[in-house]
Amino acid sequence: MKRDYYEVLGVSRTSTKDEIKKAYRKLALQYHPDKNPDNKDAEEHFKEVNEAYEVLSNDDKRRRYDQLGHAGVGSSAASSGGGHYGGGPGGAADFSDIFSAFNDMFGGGRGRSGGAPFGFEEVFGGSGGGGRRGRASAGIPGTDLKIRLKLTLEEIAKGVEKTLKIKKQVACKECNGTGSKSGATDNCQTCHGTGEVRQASKTMFGQFVNITACPTCGGEGRVIKDRCTSCYGEGIKQGEVTVKVTVPAGVQDGNYLTLRGQGNAGPRGGAPGDLIVVIEEKPHDLFIREGDDVIYNLAISFPDLVLGTKIEVPTLDGSVKLTIPPSTQPETRLRIAGHGIGHLRGSSRGDQYVKVNVFVPKDLSHQDKEMLKEMKKSSTISPAGHHDNNSKSFFEKARDIFS
Ligand SMILES: [Zn+2]
Ligand SMILES: [Zn+2]
Structure with missing residues (x-):
């Protein structure tokens, strides 16, 4: 009895393509x-895993x-018809899978976002990319590389250009990325040069031919x-490159930029993958972001709130003088346009x-306390109904009337 493919890959029936891919690469x-x-045993597992992936990675x-x-997928004979995996040591396709798996561990291997123009192009949005490109004519396509870029609110406010050092697969210099010393190639023995493997399988629904x-x-x-x-014939090696990333103003946490062709080099001359730069916004010590506005909480003394004052407040562009008008109520939001x-x-x-609030001191001198007590005697300093400390408050009176 064949095992369930989802079970083989250890994923749920509702898992996404990415989850399936990750599980497959790991196994x-x-x-x-x-x-x-x-x-x-391992060989059998390996075949089983590949078979499961071949089916689950294909929508149809x-x-x-x-x-x-x-x-439904005519796979009953596929496993016995297999046997191509792990042919020679370091068989081509298997190697690329391993590299992809490594890239996944380092955060690579994201689905490409189709349709973006070549070069620096922002594809904004929280969700992943669209469909994969077709196979390149030469070599195996390189995998996408995903990196995180932490930015301060100041950088996000005005946009920033960053120079990043990135570890990735680069073309081997010794062989110009071909994987061969002389550049000479032979017809593949497995597929006799066609690049395809056909597996016919008879099932109760008829004959199916799988072409992979x-x-x-x-x-x-x-x-x-x-x-x-x-x-080792791969045409790619681990290397380090410097990449310039231009981040426009206004990006948000989770936005990403797709740098076409700046991901991992493809084995043996394959087209390079994309570099996906995921934006991470560092929390700010002073400001809270609300869309494209920032909030700054300011506590000032009661006399300043009542009498009004001018006060220096920090902004993303240095400090500015802010006028607090007389009789400003707590929680009032004063606007500093364009900052x-x-x-x-x-x-x-x-x-x-x-956002202006009243500062309530905790430690007061005797003198201060006396001054505040004196202030309470004023008829305008308290809300109506509370001005006389010795009589019942407005609420107490109301309760007496209605009870
Ligand atoms: Zn080489
Ligand atoms: Zn072949």
């Missing part, structure tokens, strides 16, 4: 024949499998002849609001 890495030489097949089970990319050559149809010793966050679309900026 493929774990059971990879290169890591488990002469281990029949997954739908059929969800409706009809194993019969050849696991040995990754669909290229060619395998390299004399392996480059520097990159908020720059609007993502457009050149103007939001505002800063200063």
